[in-house]
Amino acid sequence: MNENDSAEPLFDFLGLQNKTILVMGVANKKSVAFAISKTIRQAGAKVIYTVRSESRKESLARLLGDSEMIVCDVEDQSQIDSLKDVLTDRGVVLDGLVHSIAFADYPEGIRPFHETTRQQFLQAVDISAYSLISVCNALKDRFSKNASVVTIGISTTRMASESYGFMAPIKAALQSSLAFLTKSFSRFSEVRFNSVSAGLLKTSASAGIPGYVDSYLYAEKVIPRGRAVSTEEVASTAAFLLSPRSSGIAAQSIVVDAAMETNYFDAKLIEAVTAQDID
Structure with missing residues (x-):
């Protein structure tokens, strides 16, 4: 018997064994949040979930099994406060938080950016961006000293992608x-705040965005390896x-796009476009 045949458990490289992580944003099995929770559970972490509504809790019962789920609609501050109270009453100390929440309303489909309504924009900011600030403020006493907070961004916020509507500024x-969160929390803790800035993903939420599927297929052509980023790759990051293991990384957005941003001027793509123009 060699040393690789030992029955000893694998070394806990990530150091997530028995860590408690709060995951916000699971909608179904295609969700980025679900892929993340699956990965960290395999690494030995204990996961607590928050879901948007009682109906969502019921629909996820089979997927998440006997995992703990707490209803928390981040548009309602009282529910965020209630989440804090529940965790406090149970004496839960969070070693990490996954914020994978985003929402944009496109009642008339994708329209020119300058036609975005005040209500659309402010609701999207509230749910998709401010919720991170509000939740972290409410839970500041629930975090361990060196907890890690991870949110889900996008690979570039400067590309005016029409298929993404007004969400890039959000x-x-x-x-x-x-x-700013890293700085303000540093007054009393070592909590870190980072994002995984993902390229185009195949999720149920993204599929509902008008024109997104075509952009996803285009991204596969641009990415040098010829296939899009997977939710599992985002989850691993x-x-x-x-x-x-990432204790030295704070206030960063880690781009996971399989080098898409390096290949927009691929010769074959240019040839395909110019050939169409000639025709």
């Missing part, structure tokens, strides 16, 4: 807040950022 606000 994600820019989310990602900018990481530095998030798991690393949640772990003590």
Whole structure:
């Protein structure tokens, strides 16, 4: 018997064994939040979930099994406060938080950015960006001293992608807040705030965005390896950022796009476009 045949458990490289992580944003099995929770559970972490509503809790019962789920609609501050009370009453100490929450209302489909209504924009900011600030403020006494907070951003907030509507500026606000949260929390803790800035993903939520599927297929052509980023790849990066192994990384947005941003001027793509123009 060699040393690799030993029955000893594998070394806990990530250091997530027995860590308690709060995961917000699971909608179904295709959710980024679910992929992250699956990865960190495999690494030995204990996961507590928050879900938007009682109906969502019921629909996820089979997927999440006997895992603890707490209803928390982040549009309602009283529910965020209630989440804090529940965790406090149970004496829960959080070693990490996954914030994978985003919402944008497109009642008339994707329209030019300058036609975005005040209500659309402010609701999207509230749910997709401000919720991170509000939740972290409410839970500040529930975090362990060196807890890690990870949110989900996008690979670039400066590309005016028409298929993403007005969400890029919202994600820019989310990602900018990481530095300010890291700074303000540093007054009393070593909690870190980072984001996984993902390329285009195949999720149920993204599929509902008008025009997104075509952009996803285009991204597969741009990415050098010829296939899009998977939720599992995003989850692996998030798991690393949640772990003590990433203790020196704070206030950063880690881009996971399989080098898409390096390949927009691929010769074959240029040839395909110019050939169409000639025709």
